[in-house]
Amino acid sequence: xxxxxxxxxxxxxxxxxxxxxxxxxxxxxxxxxxxxxxxxxxxxxxxxxxxxxxxxxxxxxxxxxxxxxxxxxxxxxxxxxxxxxxxxxxxxxxxxxxxxxxxxxxxxxxxxxxxxxxxxxxxxxxxxxxxxxxxxxxxxxxxxxxxxxxxxxxxxxxxxxxxxxxxxxxxxxxxxxxxxxxxxxxxxxxxxxxxxxxxxxxxxxxxxxxxxxxxxxxxxxxxxxxxxxxxxxxxxxxxxxxxxxxxxxxxxxxxxxxxxxxxxxxxxxxxxxxxxxxxxxxxxxxxxxxxxxxxxxxxxxxxxxxxxxxxxxxxxxxxxxxxxx
Amino acid sequence: xxxxxxxxxxxxxxxxxxxxxxxxxxxxxxxxxxxxxxxxxxxxxxxxxxxxxxxxxxxxxxxxxxxxxxxxxxxxxxxxxxxxxxxxxxxxxxxxxxxxxxxxxxxxxxxxxxxxxxxxxxxxxxxxxxxxxxxxxxxxxxxxxxxxxxxxxxxxxxxxxxxxxxxxxxxxxxxxxxxxxxxxxxxxxxxxxxxxxxxxxxxxxxxxxxxxxxxxxxxxxxxxxxxxxxxxxxxxxx
Numbered sequence: 001x002x003x004x005x006x007x008x009x010x011x012x013x014x015x016x017x018x019x020x021x022x023x024x025x026x027x028x029x030x031x032x033x034x035x036x037x038x039x040x041x042x043x044x045x046x047x048x049x050x051x052x053x054x055x056x057x058x059x060x061x062x063x064x065x066x067x068x069x070x071x072x073x074x075x076x077x078x079x080x081x082x083x084x085x086x087x088x089x090x091x092x093x094x095x096x097x098x099x100x101x102x103x104x105x106x107x108x109x110x111x112x113x114x115x116x117x118x119x120x121x122x123x124x125x126x127x128x129x130x131x132x133x134x135x136x137x138x139x140x141x142x143x144x145x146x147x148x149x150x151x152x153x154x155x156x157x158x159x160x161x162x163x164x165x166x167x168x169x170x171x172x173x174x175x176x177x178x179x180x181x182x183x184x185x186x187x188x189x190x191x192x193x194x195x196x197x198x199x200x201x202x203x204x205x206x207x208x209x210x211x212x213x214x215x216x217x218x219x220x221x222x223x224x225x226x227x228x229x230x231x232x233x234x235x236x237x238x239x240x241x242x243x244x245x246x247x248x249x250x251x252x253x254x255x256x257x258x259x260x261x262x263x264x265x266x267x268x269x270x271x272x273x274x275x276x277x278x279x280x281x282x283x284x285x286x287x288x289x290x291x292x293x294x295x296x297x298x299x300x301x302x303x304x305x306x307x308x309x310x311x312x313x314x315x316x317x318x319x320x321x322x323x324x325x
Numbered sequence: 326x327x328x329x330x331x332x333x334x335x336x337x338x339x340x341x342x343x344x345x346x347x348x349x350x351x352x353x354x355x356x357x358x359x360x361x362x363x364x365x366x367x368x369x370x371x372x373x374x375x376x377x378x379x380x381x382x383x384x385x386x387x388x389x390x391x392x393x394x395x396x397x398x399x400x401x402x403x404x405x406x407x408x409x410x411x412x413x414x415x416x417x418x419x420x421x422x423x424x425x426x427x428x429x430x431x432x433x434x435x436x437x438x439x440x441x442x443x444x445x446x447x448x449x450x451x452x453x454x455x456x457x458x459x460x461x462x463x464x465x466x467x468x469x470x471x472x473x474x475x476x477x478x479x480x481x482x483x484x485x486x487x488x489x490x491x492x493x494x495x496x497x498x499x500x501x502x503x504x505x506x507x508x509x510x511x512x513x514x515x516x517x518x519x520x521x522x523x524x525x526x527x528x529x530x531x532x533x534x535x536x537x538x539x540x541x542x543x544x545x546x547x548x549x550x551x552x553x554x555x556x557x558x559x560x561x562x563x
Contacts, residue, residue, distance in 0.1 A: 048379055052376050057369075058370075062368030066368075069346050069350040072346050085397075099402065101399045102399075105446055107390075109443075134380075137383055147387070147390040155397050163390060163392060163393040167389030168392075180349065181382065183346060183350060184349055187374075190374070194359060199329055235499055247508055263497075266489065266521075273481075274485070277339050282481050287477065300474055302481060312527040
């Protein structure tokens, strides 16, 4: 059975390789701190396997994670200034290879397609070929490796390690934002454990207008969006807002169609995701990846869509879920 | 209620533009302590949270191939290609990408696109290349920044409001799983997915419309920035 853990180890190895590169990169004025950061990150990816299996203590990993934050907070993470090829060399290579250059990156979606449509249902012996629940991730991992191989065969880079070096260069552009999504997931857990969710749920039920269907729909949808802004994740908001308003008020008292109420409620939460830096993997990582001047560039682009779409969700729920039309 | 201070810390930290990684870590520790968790338990939570959420970082496995092909001029080739497809303006390109992303996500092909796989190597250089072709010169940084923002945003809007139409996606399974086990309902995932369609259509119209309108905004931004060099030359000739 192909396991998703293999690909986490692959990520870990990429980080560790990056740490070695960084250590030898004299163009990076903070190479020791930076190498420590990537090295700790790489080691964490492997160690995490044992934490998930409960064969190693989690607090050790907790200390490592906090150490990475300290490295970033004290300004010890930097990036090298060496460039791989000049703009002129890139233009010449583009001239030479032309549209063939699109082949390796297109292997990724093609692979994803093959995995989603074909391989997800195949069995090896009495077990499924791909680990259950991780089919998409495995498809992405396998396709990425295949794409890199196709790239090396087609383009004949100076060394087979070139893709790894170039990959690390992109990783340096992302920098600390690479760890942020996982750190936010951790914050979400701590919020839940400490009872932030129930506290917010209590606050929203206080503002609930008694007996008004439209008012209740507004509070549920706005609550989903706001809660998602705070937690960075509509999945964390859904159980709490649904327990506070969605089920008892909208479904039980006003007799709403549960499928409609919950589907649109979740999408109201997604409108919140578009507007929050807490959803780092969607909003802050791409800003880093595209080297934007403003960290919040993606959010600024999305805000004028998120607000009207939230209003749409409120009206759609009101008109579609309660037989108003 | 005291635990809400943690939320406040995040809001203030982000508003002051402190490093988000530091803000989030400090807020996590503070919330845990206010919520009565022991330091040992908090460290455990950091470890378990990190280990359990590695899937969000898995996208980095595509960076080697993207980096390799960029070394050989992928972004430049994306610009050259868009130079030939003259009917594709920046806005039309972004709107088309949204349609593709939304439709493919709706049939379960979420990893077909993404910021690392498609936006950085293909969509952003094409969107910028289309604008450079239209105005015949390099774009000022503020305009580049707008195009970058929209290139990232269009991927998010497309995938968010496409994926929920697919029955086997996380959010649909979370809805049915939570509601069925908590309230003893028997929700059909297909019904939940179908009720995501009206919002998907709204997202397509609102954001797609904005992308098409973005062409006109670009016209205005570039007019303020000065006429294209071709015009300037004519004026100089006179």
